[in-house]
């Protein structure tokens with residue numbers, strides 16, 4: 226049984242959730258009740274997620290800075306761990322709703338831009354191209370295993386985070402970013418069809434703001450580079466900075 230048959234399609238309810246997306250996430254996921262979103266005039270090949278009104282759609286108005294800041298008396302490791310747990314669970318819910326369209330036939334590569342396909346590093350340190358559903362299955366299984374590992378994400382009183390936790394957190398963040406980038410690039414029409422773009426945008430803006438605040442994100446990972454190709458969501462990041470939603 227694949228990972229997504231056990232988790233993606235019928236995900237566990239997140240246990241702790243500072244992200245505003247989960248409170249009003251459409252539980253039934255039914256496209257029948259969804260209205261058809263307005264169609265922007267397509268005069269060029271600009272992706273839909275960069276077009277009005279979709280790029281501006283959000284549950285959270287204003288800047289994300291206040292909701293990512295470390296609360297008083299909270300340990301920074303604990304705060305990063307709780308938020309990663311939450312981003313992972315929410316992203317898993319969203320992937321669950323697009324997963325039936327993300328097949329090896331539809332997505333033979335882990336694409337994130339017109340000329341960008343991510344490669345997976347295998348056990349022999351070789352770069353391998355994988356279909357997106359396989360790549361995402363590997364990422365989400367890998368993250369879930371770490372979340373379940375008391376040595377990495379301690380939950381019991383008296384257990385300390387290891388010194389390698391910041392590096393691990395950064396590594397997880399980088400891979401979750403790739404899953405966001407693939408969904409935006411390849412599956413945004415399904416997100417729109419379910420009228421979930423305000424939820425998904427808010428989750429992603431929260432993810433970016435949090436990553437920036439705690440140095441979990443590299444600019445090159447969000448934007449891509451000339452050699453490997455631009456990441457589609459890099460332009461969304463710039464747009465949200467221009468709009469004042471994210472800090473520049």
Ligand SMILES: [Zn+2]
Pocket residue numbers: 326327328331332357358407411412
């Ligand atoms: Zn896909």
